Each structure stands twice: as structure tokens, then as C-alpha cells.
Amino acid sequence: MNIHAPDYVRRIAPYQAGKPISELAREYGLDEAQIVKLASNENPLGMPDSARAAMMREVAELGRYPDSNGFELKAAIGRRYSVPPEWITLGNGSNDILELAAHALVQPGQSIVYAQHSFAVYALATQEVGARAIVVPARDLGHDLDAMADAIAPDTRLVFIANPNNPTGTFVPAPMIERFLARVPADVVVVLDEAYNEYLPAELRFDSSEWLRRHPNLLISRTFSKAYGLAGLRVGFGLAQAELTDLLNRVRQPFNVNSMAQAAAVAALQDQEFLDRSYEVNMQGLQRLQSAFEQMGLQYVPSYGNFVLVRVGDAPGVYERLLRAGVIVRPVGNYGLPEWLRVSVGLPQENETFLAALQKALTPA
Numbered sequence: 001m002n003i004h005a006p007d008y009v010r011r012i013a014p015y016q017a018g019k020p021i022s023e024l025a026r027e028y029g030l031d032e033a034q035i036v037k038l039a040s041n042e043n044p045l046g047m048p049d050s051a052r053a054a055m056m057r058e059v060a061e062l063g064r065y066p067d068s069n070g071f072e073l074k075a076a077i078g079r080r081y082s083v084p085p086e087w088i089t090l091g092n093g094s095n096d097i098l099e100l101a102a103h104a105l106v107q108p109g110q111s112i113v114y115a116q117h118s119f120a121v122y123a124l125a126t127q128e129v130g131a132r133a134i135v136v137p138a139r140d141l142g143h144d145l146d147a148m149a150d151a152i153a154p155d156t157r158l159v160f161i162a163n164p165n166n167p168t169g170t171f172v173p174a175p176m177i178e179r180f181l182a183r184v185p186a187d188v189v190v191v192l193d194e195a196y197n198e199y200l201p202a203e204l205r206f207d208s209s210e211w212l213r214r215h216p217n218l219l220i221s222r223t224f225s226k227a228y229g230l231a232g233l234r235v236g237f238g239l240a241q242a243e244l245t246d247l248l249n250r251v252r253q254p255f256n257v258n259s260m261a262q263a264a265a266v267a268a269l270q271d272q273e274f275l276d277r278s279y280e281v282n283m284q285g286l287q288r289l290q291s292a293f294e295q296m297g298l299q300y301v302p303s304y305g306n307f308v309l310v311r312v313g314d315a316p317g318v319y320e321r322l323l324r325a326g327v328i329v330r331p332v333g334n335y336g337l338p339e340w341l342r343v344s345v346g347l348p349q350e351n352e353t354f355l356a357a358l359q360k361a362l363t364p365a
């Protein structure tokens with residue numbers, strides 16, 4: 001190797017995305033229309049019509065740069081969460097928010113705390129700034145917040161918490177998060193990644209934006225990729241007090257969220273009907289998948305997201321046989337879960353296609 005690069009960059013294992021439909025069709029000679037993709041926790045309803053219409057209106061303006069400050073979208077988010085625009089950071093997906101936090105706050109050699117089996121991007125964000133990962137063992141595949149608070153070191157600058165977590169689907173109730181926030185030193189930033197918040201049943205939902213007022217070190221991360229159905233556009237946002245938001249803004253690309261994405265997100269945020277339908281389709285699909293796993297005698301982790309982690313034993317083999325049947329799910333060996341597969345909730349027919357294929361894939365000829 002002649003090109004100089006930091007060792008911490010050379011050590012990064014690139015993110016493994018869900019296999020695209022077009023790639024499976026190419027590799028296995030399958031018809032794209034017959035393929036069911038339940039691999040990336042996308043919204044099976046697709047994008048909302050309201051967002052599509054907003055984007056079509058925006059097309060005429062694509063010769064210009066997007067609004068670098070995202071005025072309209074921040075106004076819509078501000079109304080929704082009762083926060084001023086100075087508390088909002090827009091991101092190219094919420095992935096961007098997670099990385100902005102690492103870039104703005106952490107120097108090489110300092111540490112970042114996150115849980116075993118939590119979202120892969122936390123490890124990537126840690127490695128790309130040359131930070132040291134403190135990975136806290138999971139308890140029952142979920143976050144052990146007491147252990148995470150204990151693990152915070154003098155050089156810790158950031159803690160990542162996914163709630164609900166991906167890929168396990170586990171959830172930590174509000175009182176436990178509040179207790180955790182009370183324990184964390186004021187100069188350590190806590191990123192509360194709530195990518196799946198909209199899928200929580202009403203009785204478990206809580207308004208984490210309330211906590212922002214008490215905790216200047218709290219950064220809440222949200223996305224339009226899941227329940228809002230806009231994964232392909234790449235748009236998410238962070239909520240935090242002005243001082244922290246200002247720091248994130250300093251390392252943000254000036255035009256990190258494109259104009260189509262901004263327009264679509266404004267529309268989607270106001271489309272309560274679509275959000276309600278997304279919730280319903282997910283809840284029914286989740287129940288169907290989980291009860292089928294029970295009938296099949298498969299261990300699974302009760303999920304609070306739009307996906308389920310299920311234990312199939314020979315996961316690489318089952319994954320491969322599902323691919324041949326035109327069903328894409330997600331192997332999670334890279335998360336330290338070599339016997340499990342993660343399956344996203346699909347439309348009713350997609351769930352049935354998956355379950356039938358799984359039944360066959362579990363008993364190879």
C-alpha cells in the first residue's frame with residue numbers, strides 16, 4: 001500500500017447493506033417483480049403520496065442549491081416537537097446526525113460508549129474519528145443502561161443508545177432512560193437514536209424532546225427513513241439545545257440535505273394518515289410474524305420496531321436458501337449474532353411469501 005491512511009481507517013470493515021433487489025435478480029436470474037425484500041427495515045407501503053406530490057413541485061427548482069438552513073423543514077419539525085429552529089440539525093439521513101456528533105465532539109484516542117448488538121453505524125462513527133470503542137455487554141440482547149453508565153471513562157465524549165434498538169428490536173422504557181440521563185456526567189453527550197419511535201404502541205410512547213430542556217448534553221436523533229417511508233431520499237434530524245446544535249452545524253456539509261428530500265419531509269411530517277397506516281400495517285405484520293415463529297418453534301426477540309430477530313441456527317444456509325426463493329432478509333453475523341436473521345415486516349402477502357419460504361429453507365432437501 002503506497003497511500004498513507006490512518007490505521008484506524010484501514011481497520012474499518014465497511015457497512016454491509018441489505019442486498020438490493022436488482023442485485024439478487026442479476027445474480028440468480030430472478031424476475032425483480034417476484035422478489036420480496038425484507039432486509040433494510042424500509043416501509044412496505046413505499047413513500048407517501050403527499051411526499052411524492054411535494055417532490056414533483058420541487059423538480060422545477062433543482063437547478064438551484066437547496067436551502068442550506070432548511071427553513072421550511074425546521075419550521076415543521078419545530079411545530080411538531082415544540083423546539084426552536086436553533087435546536088434542530090438536519091441530516092442526510094439520521095446516519096449523518098450520528099456521524100456529525102462523532103466528528104464535532106470526539107478526538108482520536110478518546111472513547112465512545114455503546115452497547116453490544118447495537119446499530120452498526122455506532123462502531124463506524126467511532127472508528128472513522130479514531131476513537132476508542134467501549135462496547136458494553138448486552139443484557140437479554142438489549143441495552144444494560146446501568147452497565148453503560150458505569151462504563152463511562154474520563155475520556156468518554158459520547159454515548160450512543162438506540163431505542164428501540166436495531167437489529168434486536170429491544171426497547172428501554174422512559175423511566176430507565178431518565179435515570180440514565182441523571183447519572184451521565186454533564187460533559188458527556190448522549191445520542192438517543194429513536195429511528196423506530198413512530199412504531200411504538202401508544203402506551204409506551206414518551207416525549208423525549210421534553211428531556212432536552214433539562215439536559216444540554218442530550219441529542220435526539222430521528223429519521224424519515226422508516227415510518228415516514230423516505231429511505232431513498234436520505235433525510236433525518238437531530239434535536240438538542242442550541243450550544244450542541246451549533247457544534248454539529250460547524251462540521252455539517254453546507255448542503256447535506258437535498259431540496260427534494262426537504263420538500264418530501266415537510267409533506268410527510270404533516271401526513272398523519274400515512275403515519276397511522278404505517279403503524280397499523282406494521283403492528284399486524286409483526287404479530288403475524290411473531291406468532292408464526294412461535295408455531296414453528298423458533299426463538300425470536302419480541303420487537304418494538306418494524307423488524308424481528310429470529311433464531312434459525314444455520315443462518316448463512318437459511319439466508320442463502322431464502323435468496324434462491326427470491327426472499328431477501330438480513331444476516332446479522334456481523335452483529336455477533338451468527339445464528340439469527342433479521343426480517344423486516346412487509347405487506348401481508350410479502351410476510352406470507354417469506355414464511356412459506358422460511359418453512360422450506362429450514363428443512364433443506
Ligand SMILES: *Cc1c(COP(=O)(O)O)cnc(C)c1O
Nearest residue numbers: 093094095119166195223225236
Ligand atoms: C435505520 C436506522 C437509522 C436511520 O438511518 P437513516 O440514515 O436515517 O436512514 C438510525 N438508527 C437506527 C438504529 C436505524 O436502525
